[in-house]
Amino acid sequence: MITGTIKNKVDKIWTDVWAGGITNPLTVIEQLTYLMFIRSLDEKELETEEFERMTGEKMDRIFPESVTGQSMRWSRFKNNDAREIYEIISKRVFPAIKNMKNGCLPDFTDQGEWIAMENQEQTGSEEERTAFARYMSDAMFLIPTPQVLQKIITGFDDLYEHDIAELDMQGDLYEYMLGKLATAGQNGQFRTPKHIREMMVELLEPTPDDLICDPACGTAGFLVSAAEYIRGHYEDQMTAEQWEFFAGAAFTGFDTDRTMLRISAMNLMLHSISHPEINYKDSVSKQNDLKEKFTVCLANPPFKGTVDAESIHDDLKAVTNTKKTELLFLALFLRMLKKGGQCACIVPDGVLFGSSKAHKSIRRELVEQHQLRAVISMPSGVFKPYAGVSTAVLVFTKTGAGGTENVWFYDMKADGFTLDDKRTEISDNDIPDLITRFHHLEQEAGRKRTEQSFFVSKQEISDNAYDLSINKYKEIAYVPVKYPPTAEIMEDLHQLQEEITAGLTELEQML
DSSP: OOOHHHHHHHHHHHHHHHHTTOOOHHHHHHHHHHHHHHHHHHHHHHHHHHHHHHHOOOOOOSSOSSHHHHTTSHHHHTTSOHHHHHHHIIIIIHHHHTTOBTTBOOOOOSHHHHHHHHHSOOOSOTTTBOHHHHTTTTOOOOOOOHHHHHHHHHHHHHHHHHTOTTSOHHHHHHHHHHTTOTTHHHHTOOOOOHHHHHHHHHHHOOOTTOOEEETTOTTTHHHHHHHHHHHHHHTTTOOHHHHHHHTTTTEEEEESOHHHHHHHHHHHHTTTOOSOEEEEOOTTBTTOOOOSOEEEEEEOOOOSOBOOGGGBOHHHHHHOOOOBHHHHHHHHHHHHEEEEEEEEEEEETHHHHOOSHHHHHHHHIIIIISEEEEEEEEOTTTTTTTOOOOEEEEEEEOOSSOOOSEEEEEEOOOEEEOSSTTOOEEEEEOHHHHHHHHTTGGGOTTOOTTSSEEEEEHHHHHHTTTOOOGGGTOOOOOOOOOOOOHHHHHHHHHHHHHHHHHHHHHHHHHO
């Protein structure tokens, strides 16, 4: 999580950019993101060099080995004169990242060619160019002066080296900066906390052969968490074909914000996924015809707002006739998944108990036509300070032929952080228990409704209009409190009064 010290340093960098004349918060975020990416490329290259030294194995390099190529590395130019740094980034590095191919920067040998490249159309086929490069076509380097650029570089260097070396950098910093946008909450552009993403990934346990999709990908946090899980559990077992699949086709994300697409492609590239299917697409519209393609869906779709009824895909309206995005995305997951495919998604609590026809129809679809496996109620502070909405995680498998017998409910009360705006790390954390219980559901059959997790039968859910809120089924155990007789209470009060009177008398004598 972002601490007060880190916030102060980020605020200082932000102020330096503002003082330089860039006053649009979104533009500030974009420019800082580009510099974060440039620095991260060098960090990744340093890791590759260390690996080569330790193993003797030759690895693909990001930066060309020419003098010009090596001069583009953050560690090589960061201590140079401010004007030289500005020249290198604006004339070499920035044009180069717009033309990355297969995760590598292009090599040019003289200054004239760099300047020419800055104004030319992006080169390379769609297959060669990275997703990041595809969405860099309209990106512009707008840092106004060498002095402002040097202040930003010095600030970032201090931040990385002393404060956030081990943090989920791309997301946490971006999330904090996004909080400076007045419209962040309205646009739904705040990140799902990393530990919640990892929890959802661990529930589904993706494999190297899975096709994974987030149709509202934002900064690609879910795709990154899935990639980290696969690498952590299968790295020593994966074949060459699986590694090639992992580098691109395994991961798909859609968004309607080109800035988000650039950031998500950047984030994935830094996790060795150079060719993901990151595309500009309104997932619930008629432009998205994908059906039965993916084996895993992970998402935190937009909670707020509605979409134009005319643009909604007819397939989705057939399942839930509504303009509410949170319901349309559930129908979308069912359409995009292959039979046997799994989904873990975050929904606002209203989806669980809403009484409209659209709410009931999507819940009935999940319970009757597919296998709804779990409803995990999360505390309302999970998304603070950006949103205080109560949410839940739905876990289901697409079958097209039913399969729901009992639905597992879990009442998560703590996620390892305080539930106020500060979100300070604490010891109370239900997530490890939740994951363990989910993967051993055979041991949950005897649990009572008064406990933190329990089963509810499909029939009971059906009888309750497919209500999926945990409070509908949870039972509260009332423990009777026995009080002493009134006469005994009065005797105690008289005794207490006598003690007070004696104490006051003793105090008066001491004066």
